[in-house]
Amino acid sequence: MDYTFQYGQVWPYVPYLLKGAWLSLQIAFLAFCGGMLIGTACAAVKTFGSGWMRHGVNAYVVFFVNTPQLVQIYFLYFALPDMGIFLSSYMAVLLGMTLNAGAYLTEIQRAGFESRRQSEMEAAEVLGFSRWQQIRYVILPHVAKVLFPPLSNHYILMTLGTSMAAIFGVEELTGRAFNINSETFRSLEVFSIVAVIYVVVTLAASVLLALFGRFAFRAKMRVV
């Protein structure tokens, strides 16, 4: 291969790319938080709710887990306007990712809720814990410990998934890479830099999350 890399032309764009990366992080964070709200509520319904409510949640989860996220966002961006609902590309991506995350996080959290240990609950009851003390000292710490690793993983996946926003013209990291590429035509240089930024961001997030999980919940997580 006699391709000569010419990073010189692309270097000046790095700050521009980093700002895009910051937007990616924001989208992932907001969608994750929204997804957690939806997921927690839906998992609670699935665990404790009545029949028809559970069916509703199941339909939502099955639909969003079994269709491509890209198609979901396309629907919000291109089909909703026909019904008179107009979303900016940023809002469509954010909403799509939130709804998608909500479905996945429902499933993850339900598994956590169901893993609570009867034996520990009985020990707590016999020791005289009130209902609230059982939740506070037995259920929550256990659920947090069980859930933290899969939730972190999903968060990392969502950070990478934000690159989909580029397709809708959102200027996050990948979107900005598209822009630079069409100005400079230095695809290899641009996308290798972008790849490095993604790696650094996700690795940093993984390490921080793993350290936090180990420290806060004694979660069994590998750092690096």
Place this chain on the structure above:
Amino acid sequence: MAHLELDNISAAYGKLRVLDGIDISVGSGETVGLIGPSGSGKSTILRVLTGLLKPEAGQVRVGGEPINFDKPAEIRRLRDRAAIVFQQYNLFQNLTVLENVMIAPTKVRGRKPRDVRPEAEHLLAKVGLADKINSYPDQLSGGQQQRVAIARGLCLKPEILLLDEVTAALDPELVSEVLDTIRGLAEDGMTMLIVSHEMGFIREISARVAFMADGKVVELGSPAQIFDAPEKERTRDFVGKILRH
């Protein structure tokens, strides 16, 4: 006066009748052993005595006072006086050894951690775990966890201790550690009801032994009677089988 009395207790899981007219009494400072085949209802008796299962009929009396199982306050009082050590330890996995022992006295009884801590440390030292107070349950052996569970029960200063197969899940080498701990409690005058398959231990430690089968107490008597000269055929069969291996 008997410290702990079960008077004609019957209990069921749903439709399945598991206890059928149980009469047992344990005197103050006395140790009573409870033996019997698997499924005979031994654990269920301890579940009734800790308010985890409401009896369908009969009366439980502590210090002569009957317990009304419909009143949460009375169940709470029962739990104040009687502690249980479960067969599977049931330690809180997210808490250290010391925290496991201290949590009920501090959070439930509202005592100051500074007052409870020396007592908890003393109890843990007594069961040979002084060097493990900051470990988590999953870092301990089965025998060590079992002894933490005993210390946790004792830290509430119960008058009565209920032990369910506390050595069943242990390696033989660990059994003696736990048995030594229990022996020490008996010497200190704790009122105890002990479920165990360790016949040698039950025989040595119990003032009286109850043999159960199919939810009934078949025979209740001195260890010498139950193990050497059982009156009932059923007891003889069981003891004979167990002692033979």
